[in-house]
Amino acid sequence: MAHWYHEPEPFRYSLGAFIQAARSVTFMLQTEKAAFAEFNWYDEWVSRAKGDPALQWLNSARRDFVHRQALEPNSWLRMRCIGNPNLPGRRDKHPFEMMASPFQCTHYYMYGPSTDHRHEFTRHWSMEDLNGRELLEVCADIYDQLDDVVREAHDHLGAHMVSHAQAGSIRRLPCMEDLKRYRVVRTSIRRGKEVWLNEPKKSHHD
């Protein structure tokens, strides 16, 4: 999902897949209820989850494909033009900024003017019931909470689960530590060609 952050169509599909996978975690735990000597710990987790906005959103979100309309009111794409000689007084300290439709991929906005300078594209995806909270952060939060409950389930069964968390990290997965690197894209324009710096492999969806 983070991989597709700048490609709206595959992003929506992978968000739908995340929602479905995340919801199946608690569903699976419930169907395995018989395996546990007691299930109070799970009921307690469920009542805690009811007070958590991210998990509440997960519970109410549609299972299947995420529609554009659901993202539209709370999502945005900000483009910054940095160091453009054609925009005097708009140097790095006060770059020229504009908002654009997030429903076009970042490639769509590239290959613009020919003066040598840089662009920065920042994505903010959000949905209803999230109070403007950024989706990647919400999903990382959900992942961590589900990881906790699955871990607790294993503890109750006397099983061991490998942890990928690094010491001092707030996230269970090291790749979710720095979310900005998925949200912000930097490009460089040299001799009329705009190049996406650190573009992920196979990032464009045809």
Ligand SMILES: [Zn+2]
């Ligand atoms: Zn520019």
Ligand SMILES: [Zn+2]
């Ligand atoms: Zn693209």
